[in-house]
Amino acid sequence: MSSLATTSHRSNENPKKDRIGGTSNIAHGDTQNKSIIKRQQQIEAIHSKASSQEKEKIESYFHNGPSSKYHNDRRRANLRHDDTNPNSLKKLTHYQKRSLDKRKNMSDRAVKANISRLETKRLEAAVAAADAELVLHTEQSGFIEPETEMDRTYRLTQKELKHHVDEQTAKQIFDLNLDQYSPYGIDYDRSGRCGILYGTNGGHIALMDMHTLSLKSEFHLNERVRDATFLHNPTMLAVAQKQHAFIYDDTGAEIHRLSDHQDIFQMEFLPHHWLLSTIGRAGFLKYHDTSIGNLVSTHKTKMGPCSVMTQNKSNAIITCGHLNGTVTMWSPANSEYLAKILCHKGAAVQSLAIDKTGHYMVTGGADSQIKIWDVRMYKETHAYYCRGGTPSSLDISQKGVLGIGHGCRTTFWSPDAIRHKVKDPYMSHSINGKGPVHVMKFRPYEDVCGIGHNKGFSSIVIPGSGEPTLDSMEYNTNPYQDKKQRREGEVRALLDKLSPDMIAIDPDVIGTVEESDPSYRLERQNQIEEDANARKEEEGDQKVKEKKRMRGRNKIRKKLKRRKQNVVDENLIKLREMHEMEQLEQKREEEGEVSKEIPKDEAPAALKRFFS
Numbered sequence: 001m002s003s004l005a006t007t008s009h010r011s012n013e014n015p016k017k018d019r020i021g022g023t024s025n026i027a028h029g030d031t032q033n034k035s036i037i038k039r040q041q042q043i044e045a046i047h048s049k050a051s052s053q054e055k056e057k058i059e060s061y062f063h064n065g066p067s068s069k070y071h072n073d074r075r076r077a078n079l080r081h082d083d084t085n086p087n088s089l090k091k092l093t094h095y096q097k098r099s100l101d102k103r104k105n106m107s108d109r110a111v112k113a114n115i116s117r118l119e120t121k122r123l124e125a126a127v128a129a130a131d132a133e134l135v136l137h138t139e140q141s142g143f144i145e146p147e148t149e150m151d152r153t154y155r156l157t158q159k160e161l162k163h164h165v166d167e168q169t170a171k172q173i174f175d176l177n178l179d180q181y182s183p184y185g186i187d188y189d190r191s192g193r194c195g196i197l198y199g200t201n202g203g204h205i206a207l208m209d210m211h212t213l214s215l216k217s218e219f220h221l222n223e224r225v226r227d228a229t230f231l232h233n234p235t236m237l238a239v240a241q242k243q244h245a246f247i248y249d250d251t252g253a254e255i256h257r258l259s260d261h262q263d264i265f266q267m268e269f270l271p272h273h274w275l276l277s278t279i280g281r282a283g284f285l286k287y288h289d290t291s292i293g294n295l296v297s298t299h300k301t302k303m304g305p306c307s308v309m310t311q312n313k314s315n316a317i318i319t320c321g322h323l324n325g326t327v328t329m330w331s332p333a334n335s336e337y338l339a340k341i342l343c344h345k346g347a348a349v350q351s352l353a354i355d356k357t358g359h360y361m362v363t364g365g366a367d368s369q370i371k372i373w374d375v376r377m378y379k380e381t382h383a384y385y386c387r388g389g390t391p392s393s394l395d396i397s398q399k400g401v402l403g404i405g406h407g408c409r410t411t412f413w414s415p416d417a418i419r420h421k422v423k424d425p426y427m428s429h430s431i432n433g434k435g436p437v438h439v440m441k442f443r444p445y446e447d448v449c450g451i452g453h454n455k456g457f458s459s460i461v462i463p464g465s466g467e468p469t470l471d472s473m474e475y476n477t478n479p480y481q482d483k484k485q486r487r488e489g490e491v492r493a494l495l496d497k498l499s500p501d502m503i504a505i506d507p508d509v510i511g512t513v514e515e516s517d518p519s520y521r522l523e524r525q526n527q528i529e530e531d532a533n534a535r536k537e538e539e540g541d542q543k544v545k546e547k548k549r550m551r552g553r554n555k556i557r558k559k560l561k562r563r564k565q566n567v568v569d570e571n572l573i574k575l576r577e578m579h580e581m582e583q584l585e586q587k588r589e590e591e592g593e594v595s596k597e598i599p600k601d602e603a604p605a606a607l608k609r610f611f612s
Helices: 002-013 023-027 032-049 052-064 069-080 094-135 483-495 518-542 556-563 570-591
Strands: 174-177 184-188 194-199 204-209 214-220 225-230 236-241 244-249 254-262 264-270 275-280 284-289 294-300 308-312 317-321 326-330 339-342 349-354 360-365 369-374 379-385 391-396 402-406 409-413 427-430 437-442 448-453 456-461
Touching: 184 225, 184 437, 184 456, 194 225, 225 264, 236 254, 236 264, 236 275, 244 264, 254 275, 254 284, 264 308, 275 308, 308 349, 317 349, 326 349, 360 391, 360 402, 391 437, 402 437, 409 437, 409 448
Parallel strands: 349 391
Antiparallel strands: 174 456, 184 194, 184 448, 194 204, 204 214, 225 236, 236 244, 244 254, 264 275, 275 284, 284 294, 308 317, 317 326, 326 339, 349 360, 360 369, 369 379, 391 402, 402 409, 409 427, 437 448, 448 456
């Protein structure tokens, strides 16, 4: 009894030391069910040791005392219900308030940690954006512009640029050392997702996913490869090998051999017409329809071997550069060239590029000159001199950035440099010890340029060179398309395929109708109707039933001959004049007025030896 009284007294004095539960359990975060179970266990333990009188006092204490079930539930409700209500906090003791504050602080501490973590990330992003803005501060989206007049953007190296771009773009700056099969060439598909690397010596072909920088497939042809290009989608590619051109799939399996294309130097694929155009050592420009597998046309350039060729993407005209410094433009519907321009006097054309609008053409010659031509007027606008080697490769990005590969360097000019002459280039990149540059290509829809050289392949970033938004109406330009989308796009592209006869220098002519004055057309139509009616009346008046002839005279030949009797033409007049001359000469001979002797001058050459 004394022990129980001592226990109850202690529980009333110090609630924190209450063995039965309540405030101490709530402070430590016990739930209501756990508290009830503990309390029942403690009651059972005390009941087992107490006498009958003690059991009655215990029951009265738990059911009617300050630690009753109702009182504990109410106390827990006050703790958990509304912490902001000051009336609910008045009933709490000092220890209960302190335990409640601890619980609040622990939950607030987790929230504060999350908030501080997010604020740290935002602060780092803001610092990185401000740092990049100092270098990439632009008026035009994506292009680098100098802060002061003394700054030059072409002095910015790729190593320095790597620290100011985002992580995904920084991954696009890398080098691949491939010495065994070099020099290497590069080509991208229309979406820019896949790239093809081909080693000219040994025939090493590698397909890469340029987004993840992973190798899709790789195979060796053990033969010299001069060029390679994708066809209508990244699953098929054409390779110009030593003897013939071949078509492979993305796994390296040979699909078809183009026997008509021999000793090929350059290839171009026209996506809207499904035509593969090739040119090589013999100087024959050939068009092959990849949808049906037939050779469409063959044109003889008559200018010797040709290793420079590109397409005008605005009208699908194939432009070739020749060794005599001329540039010719071809269409599969014409056996002769559509236009011919003398671009470099006494120097061979080594590289060629046309912008996507089709208005400007850039040519690079063996005389180290870069000339800009206005194709609409076939006129040279301005020129640049290339130092450090002849221009071996030219390319124009989707935003109009002109890239020039010469020797061990690549120089990039802004879009304004094509429209008018500027003083300094936009950017430059050096590949010392790896040159000369073999092939240089801009990657579609990305600010990336691929360079193939004698030591492998290099990828660099040229800010502002790529188109940021893709055209959803174009087929096979979605870099994230799945198998079903690719199949549907291929079927639609075949249905929308254009005829080779529609390729012309002026693409606006296709689909238009010549318009004239409506009043003139109405007047002409009325005149035609009046003439037809008048002719019908005359034929009705003059029409007489033809007399039936005897047998053999009613044939078609006789009828046509009779109809031509009254027709007077030039041959009939000559025949009548000759007949009259013969009659006149015959009459003079009979009268003796004309001598039968022929003068020596009028005699034939074979009879002149008989004259004295």
